[in-house]
Each structure stands twice: as structure tokens, then as C-alpha cells.
Amino acid sequence: RDPARQCETESLTARYQISKDELHRRIHDALRNIERSDIGTIHSFAAMLLHLYPLEAGVDPHFHEDDGREFDRRFDEQWDVWLDQELSLGGSHADEWRKILGKVTLDQIKALAKSLSSEAIELRCGRTSVTAIPESVRSWLADLERKTTVLIEHHPEDRTNEKLLRAALRAIKGHREDAAALNDHDAETKALRDLKSINANLKGWLDDDIDEAQEVVRAAKGLLRVDPQLCGLLWALLVPFAERFREYFVSEGFLSFDGLLIRARNLVRDNVEVRAELKRQYRAILIDEFQDTDPIQYEILLYLAEEFGAAAKDWRRIRLTPGKVFVVRDPKQSIYAFRRADIEAYLEVVEKIIKAQGGIECRLTTNFRSNAAILDVVNGIFTSLIQAQDGIQPSYIAIHPAPNRSAAVNCRLPKVLMRKIIPEDSEINAEKARRLEGESLARWLKEEVLHRTVILNARGEEMYVQPRDVAILFRKLTDIHEYLEPLRRQAIRYVVEGERHFYAAKEIIDAVNLFRAIENPHDRLALVGVLRSPLGGLTDREVYDLHCEDLLDYRKRNTRGGKALPATVSELYQILVRLHEQTRLLPIGEAVSHIFATLPIKLLAACAFDGEQAVANLEKLRQQAELLGYESLTT
Numbered sequence: 001r002d003p004a005r006q007c008e009t010e011s012l013t014a015r016y017q018i019s020k021d022e023l024h025r026r027i028h029d030a031l032r033n034i035e036r037s038d039i040g041t042i043h044s045f046a047a048m049l050l051h052l053y054p055l056e057a058g059v060d061p062h063f064h065e066d067d068g069r070e071f072d073r074r075f076d077e078q079w080d081v082w083l084d085q086e087l088s089l090g091g092s093h094a095d096e097w098r099k100i101l102g103k104v105t106l107d108q109i110k111a112l113a114k115s116l117s118s119e120a121i122e123l124r125c126g127r128t129s130v131t132a133i134p135e136s137v138r139s140w141l142a143d144l145e146r147k148t149t150v151l152i153e154h155h156p157e158d159r160t161n162e163k164l165l166r167a168a169l170r171a172i173k174g175h176r177e178d179a180a181a182l183n184d185h186d187a188e189t190k191a192l193r194d195l196k197s198i199n200a201n202l203k204g205w206l207d208d209d210i211d212e213a214q215e216v217v218r219a220a221k222g223l224l225r226v227d228p229q230l231c232g233l234l235w236a237l238l239v240p241f242a243e244r245f246r247e248y249f250v251s252e253g254f255l256s257f258d259g260l261l262i263r264a265r266n267l268v269r270d271n272v273e274v275r276a277e278l279k280r281q282y283r284a285i286l287i288d289e290f291q292d293t294d295p296i297q298y299e300i301l302l303y304l305a306e307e308f309g310a311a312a313k314d315w316r317r318i319r320l321t322p323g324k325v326f327v328v329r330d331p332k333q334s335i336y337a338f339r340r341a342d343i344e345a346y347l348e349v350v351e352k353i354i355k356a357q358g359g360i361e362c363r364l365t366t367n368f369r370s371n372a373a374i375l376d377v378v379n380g381i382f383t384s385l386i387q388a389q390d391g392i393q394p395s396y397i398a399i400h401p402a403p404n405r406s407a408a409v410n411c412r413l414p415k416v417l418m419r420k421i422i423p424e425d426s427e428i429n430a431e432k433a434r435r436l437e438g439e440s441l442a443r444w445l446k447e448e449v450l451h452r453t454v455i456l457n458a459r460g461e462e463m464y465v466q467p468r469d470v471a472i473l474f475r476k477l478t479d480i481h482e483y484l485e486p487l488r489r490q491a492i493r494y495v496v497e498g499e500r501h502f503y504a505a506k507e508i509i510d511a512v513n514l515f516r517a518i519e520n521p522h523d524r525l526a527l528v529g530v531l532r533s534p535l536g537g538l539t540d541r542e543v544y545d546l547h548c549e550d551l552l553d554y555r556k557r558n559t560r561g562g563k564a565l566p567a568t569v570s571e572l573y574q575i576l577v578r579l580h581e582q583t584r585l586l587p588i589g590e591a592v593s594h595i596f597a598t599l600p601i602k603l604l605a606a607c608a609f610d611g612e613q614a615v616a617n618l619e620k621l622r623q624q625a626e627l628l629g630y631e632s633l634t635t
Helices: 003-015 020-032 042-052 069-086 094-101 106-116 135-154 160-177 187-194 207-224 228-251 257-270 272-281 295-304 343-357 372-385 430-449 481-489 506-519 524-532 540-548 567-583 588-598 601-606 611-630
Strands: 285-287 325-327 454-456 462-464
Touching: 003 020, 042 257, 042 295, 069 106, 069 228, 094 228, 106 228, 135 160, 135 207, 160 187, 160 207, 187 207, 257 272, 257 295, 272 295, 285 295, 295 343, 325 343, 430 481, 506 524, 506 567, 506 588, 506 601, 506 611, 524 540, 524 567, 567 588, 588 601, 588 611, 601 611
Parallel strands: 285 325
Antiparallel strands: 454 462
16 A cells, blocks of 8 residues: 555544545445536536526626627727717816827827726725725735835945935835825935846845845836826726726627626625525535636635635635545646736635645645656756746746656766856846847857767667757747747758747648649639749749730640740649549548659759758648548548
């Protein structure tokens, strides 16, 4: 028996005062009834709740879930009508519009109105006036003020960093008390505007203090750009429009993805009878990828996990039913900040609600994908990189290989090397950083790695690194040209996999034209593409001459005004006729492979500037065709 598993079983039976037999009975009962579970995404679950209780939620029973397109269309229509009324001679806010349009454009105002029209934003959040600061922002400012005060206490000197911190503290306090009273000519405010940034090399400053000071100063500089009066005017004008648009959109039978969550949360939070009924219906709740859920999603699920008889209005005060909620989480994998996933709220739920109420934490530290050689490197690097920070980052938990997945054969070669690129210029933006990284990477490969570094091949033999042995991983390929150009200059051959513009590559366009022409002799446009490609080799003038003589049809291959066609065109036409007959009934994979074997497509592609990439693209196209054939998707 596994001692760890036996220990966990004993812990469960002791905590819930049940026998092992009872535990096994419950497990088997759950497995037999698993098909009765509601398994799906949080959005599908929210939609189901709203369909069950449409009147209580205030939605059309037959509402449609909108992916954004209907929202965009209807918003544009309503915005144009409203704006025409506002800016007409009879508009009642002429003075406000004159003040606003002197500082921002109509496009910017429309973008703000569109954001406010989303149900994800609370429009009535207890603000006493249009310039009042919401509680969430006030809390953020208080936290910034606390951090800044601590840094100033640690660094009482009067150098650039300390001056910036004092100026930042003045700006933060000013916004908490009265942002309009901040004076641009105030000495500290002026210093915050004029001084560039925190000096990372100043004596006596630790790295953690530098990072925190940069965060504070960046936030304070942003606060100085805030115009509270302008914000108040915009809020007063746009909030009534946003509220009316929300009502109109829902009355038309539509709900956005944000609307699904907000209204489902409001339903279970505000309607005690509905919440009680749902709590009885759902005996257990399992949430996967818990680190990627946002605060609204937490609320829905926590209200349903609340103990019977209770009806808390604030999710932070919920008392959970013991054993009802089970979460699977890994904060290192939190990737959905753009969807409002909030790591701070996530930690609050885990630490202050679930664990604080007796929740058991079972750590899964076994990795079944990688052996010890890889995991040793991962643990060694990330133990130092991932440091616990309150409200931001939990501590790193090491992972271990599964039994019998120990390290590979000991090797005297280095396993990992960390390279840090330090720019000469302290002022650097993301674009310049990518360019420097691309240049440094290409130079390092050329001067230190390719044909110089020794590695082991598949047979365990030592060999020098070749270009094909190097892989570079990117998060995205949007700016890949910043890396490919240096590789070209260093004469390093490469192939890009997964390039987003794959179907826009010239060799792919030429190949698709060829397939279309072979499949359909009447597709004159595709045939023109073939004739102008390296395979046909004709100039525009020569193609035009064929058109004038009605010869843009490869079945007419014998005559040209009484004269024979050029040998290359005649030969190509004959091959196309033959391929048309041979591939008509072949599966698509076999048809593409046969075309590639008959015509020198890859050979011609290899002669291009990016020959290896072009050949790799054609091979990828052939593999995709084969896959379609295997899945019987097309012929």
C-alpha cells in the first residue's frame, strides 16, 4: 500500500467521523451516479441557472448568449442616435460637451461608453458624487500609500530615488483627499513629472525595494495624468446612457458572457429562496483550474456551497458546508488575467475562507510527464524566481518525478545556461528589447553554439550542434521578424513552425492555386496564378497573350493561332490534364502527395530566399492534407 494514500484515507475518515467502508460506499455511489452531474464551464452553468429562473433574474426566458457581435452592432446603432440628440442644437448638455471635447475625442468617449455598457462594471457602487472615489480604488490608494511610507522610512536620504518616493507619496495622498487640489507647480509634484525613473543601481537599495519603488512611482505618475473634473463630467453624461443601453440589450433577448455571470451571481446572492433551493439540489461542487476563475465566479460557487439555513449577503462572510466544495488549483498556471482572473481574490478565497474553515490541502507534487533531469532544472530555476509575495504570488512548490522516471544517464555536458541581456541604454521599450534580444541570440548562436558546442545525439554519441538541433520557443509569433532578421544576417538556417501567416506564404498560395486549377479546369484565376508562379514562369505579358488567344484553359494545348504553344507551357498543360484525370477520385492526402511527386514544386521552393522555410511549409501542407484524408473529411 502507498503510505501517503493510506494516511490521507485515515485523515478523511477521522475528520468526517466515518468508517472506511462508508467512505468506499460513498465513492462507489458517486461513480455510479456521475452521469447525473452537471459538468461544464462556469458560463454554461450560469446560463443554465438563468434559464431555470428567468423571472427572478429579470431576463427573457428564451435569451440568446451573445459572443459580442450583436452587442457591437446594437451599441453602434444606439450610440449614433444618442450622440445626435446630445450634440444637436436642442441638447441639454452643451456646456459639458464643450469642456469634454476640448480634451478628448469622440472616438475615445465612445470607447469609454462601450466599456461602461458592459455589465462587468458596477455603475451604482455607492458613490456620493461623480468625483467620489470608489471603495476598491480607495483601498488600492491606501495600499500604495502604505508601501511608499515604508520605503521612505527605510531610505531617509535625499537622492533621486528618495525624492521620487516623497513626490509619489504626495500625489497618492492628494488623490485620496482631493485630487483637484494637486498643484502642478508644487515642488514635489514637479519632481515626479521631471525625474525619469528609479535608479536601480543606487547604493543601499535592494532589488525588492527597487521593484516596489518602481511600481509606486509608475502608479503615482499615472495619477498625475488623471483629471478628476473631466472624469466627473464623463461619468455624469455616460452612465445614464450605459444604464439605458443595458436595459435595452436585455429586453431584446440578449446576454453577453459578462452578463451571464453578473446576473447569475445577483440571482444566488439576492434571492434567498432560489439560493436555498439550489443548495439543496447541489450536494457537492468541484472546481477545476480554480486559479483562473474571477471574483464573480467565486461568488456564484461559494453561495451554493454555503451551509444550510444561512443567507450571507457578502461572500467573504459565507460559512461553507463541510466537504461540499473541492477545488483543484495551481497558482503558477494562472493565465487568464485578461478575463478578470484575480490572483489576490483567489488567495483570499483559498486562505481566508476554505482553509480558514477547516479545509484540507492535499498537494499533488508528482509530475507524470517529465523525468528527474528536467524537473531538477525546473525546480532549481523557479525556486529562486518565484518568491512569495502577499496578495500577489504564493511560494513555489517543488515538483517530483513519478516512480521509475529518474534522471537520464549522467552526462558531463551542461544542462542549462541562463543568459541575461543588459542594454547599454537604461531607457528601453518592449520593441527595442525584442530587437536587442534577437541580435544577441543570433550572435550567441553563431559565435558560441553552432559547430562549437558538443551535445549527445540519439545514440549517445558526442557531436557538434547543428542548426537543426536548436529550438527557440516563443509565447507568440506577432513580432517574430525581430528574431528572424538577425538569423538571416548571421546566415543561420531556420524553419518557423506555427506561423500565423502560413496561408499567406507565397509557396502556399502557389500550391493552392495549383490544386484549384487541377481540380477545376474552368478556374481561370487559379490557372493564371500557376502560370505566373515559378512552376509556369510566364510574365504578365505572356499570360495576357494567352488570354487574348483564348488559351487560358490547359485542355487547349495544341495550337496557338496556328502555331505550337511554347514547349514549357505545352508540357505543363499536358501534366495538368493528366493530374486532373488521376486525382479526381483519390483521397485528398494521396492526391496532394501525387501532385508533389509529379511536379518539382519543392525543388522550386527550395531555390527561394527562405528556401528551407518554404519547403517546410509545403511539407506541412501535405501533412495537413493527409490528416484530412485519414479523418475522411474531404476528397
